[in-house]
Amino acid sequence: MAIRISRVLVAALLASSALPAAAQTPDRDQILGTVTQQHDATVQALRDWIALPTIAAEKRNTPEGAEYMKKLALDAGFQQAKIIPTDGVPAVFATLDAGADTTLGLYFMYDVKQFDPAEWDSPPLEGQMVEREGEGMTLVGRGAVNQKGPEMAFLAAIKAIQASGKKLPVNLVLVAEGEEEVASTHFDQVVAVPEVRDALAKTIGVFIPSAAQSKDGGANITLGAKGAVEFQLVVGGETSDKYPKTDIHSSNHSRIENPAWRLVKALDTLVADDGHTPAIDGWFENVRPLTDRQKQLIAEGAKMNPEQQEKDLLGVGRWIDDEPYITSLERYYSQPTVNIQGLIAGYTGTGGKTVLPGRAEAKLEFRLVPAMTKDEAVTKLKAHLDKRGFDDVQVTVSGGYGPNETDEDSVLIRAQKTLFERSGIPYSIRPRNAGSWPGVIFNGPPLNLPASQFGLSRGGGAHAPNEWFLIDSANPKVNGLDEATMAYVDYLYVVSEEAAKGE
Incomplete structure (x- = not known):
């Protein structure tokens, strides 16, 4: 009342x-x-x-x-x-x-x-x-x-x-x-x-x-807003005959490849050793840097949104590389990303289970900034994987669009x-x-x-x-x-x- x-x-x-x-x-x-x-x-x-x-x-x-x-x-x-x-x-x-x-x-x-x-x-x-x-x-x-x-x-x-x-x-x-x-x-x-x-x-x-x-x-x-592309990378019996069609006994790993390891190797090429900078070939060639006006707006906005309040909301204690708040905000608004949303492979229940998975899947998303496009991002991803011999990694794009401003x-x-x-x-x-x-x-x-x-x-x-x-x-x-x-x-x-x- x-x-x-x-x-x-x-x-x-x-x-x-x-x-x-x-x-x-x-x-x-x-x-x-x-x-x-x-x-x-x-x-x-x-x-x-x-x-x-x-x-x-x-x-x-x-x-x-x-x-x-x-x-x-x-x-x-x-x-x-x-x-x-x-x-x-x-x-x-x-x-x-x-x-x-x-x-x-x-x-x-x-x-x-x-x-x-x-x-x-x-x-x-x-x-x-x-x-x-x-x-x-x-x-x-x-x-x-x-x-x-x-x-x-x-x-x-x-x-x-x-x-x-x-x-x-x-x-x-x-x-x-x-x-x-x-x-x-x-x-x-x-x-x-x-x-x-x-x-x-x-x-x-x-x-x-x-x-x-x-x-x-x-x-x-x-x-404006960043663009987004959602996609899945799949490795397994459905993508190559060198992997089993279903989960099999793990003792076979001495003679049969594990699709989960193969997927991990492919994923590792998508970012630099720092774990966050996109490393897809040609990824940054159309990325438009922030203008002086945009940097000014970010600095002004930071005064209304205190750093500790942001950290408390997100449940974190530091930004990437312990960067200053303003630098982290400039990255937040200007940088495209390659993010893993989830990984699925083999047994995930209580305790262990001696299996070699028949399938491994990663769910990912790109965030795109001006002047990137969805088609450009998808094309570069596929070319990047093909160049490194990952022809057994299946790419399925489920949706997406470019940035707007x-x-x-x-x-x-x-x-x-x-x-x-x-x-x-x-x-x-x-x-x-x-x-x-x-x-x-x-x-x-x-x-x-x-x-x-x-x-x-x-x-x-x-x-x-x-x-x-x-x-x-x-x-x-x-x-x-x-x-x-x-x-x-x-x-x-x-x-x-x-x-x-x-x-």
């Missing part, structure tokens, strides 16, 4: 204060009242969505997830929404015509990462409300912050504007995919559909709702700066996100649109157990669900305003 009262008090303070952003949002108090009234329904809608996980890697709820996404779009006021088939998981395309002069693109992912319920403190599909010390009341569930919580807050925002008798200040074009968590394997097929491509071409840019508010209430603006003076970024400055919210600008999303699909040809992330909400645990999204904040400077929803309301009006000024 105390948390509920706190939320209402915060809403009342927001309504009564003369927020500078409110001057650009007509009848903001009325919309805020609607958001507050819809609070319980919005929370329940988020819980219901979390209860239906779409997991592309497991082929779980792949048709159902798209149908549910379509229903959410229609319920939020999109006049039309349709399923877009692909060679993999279907996508959703929807439009909302508000009769506005400006059209804004919107990217959603409706899929989530895998989960093991045994690792969670509360069931991952129930969306239980859990008090988090120092944060407030949170909703815990797979997809809560990545990305269903922020996306539901955005849907709540456009619902509230319309329920208050208003028209949106911008038209919307939505594309939602169900394969983001497997590196958007077929998303390029969606944007290639003429109806979808033509609708997106009319937008001023595309953004993805996110939870980018820090614990102290500050915000982050990102000017957007100009600091684009409408989408200017609107974020304007909103934060009017609202008195401290913010930093990052040259790019070290994580990935398929913004290059919009950012690159043929659309060549600005692509960004925006959201003034908070959460954590993406891809991990006990993933959470903040519903009722214990800190007035940090947004709970209703305040995050109003940030999207304000953002739409500021985007309209900035668009009217032109690029």
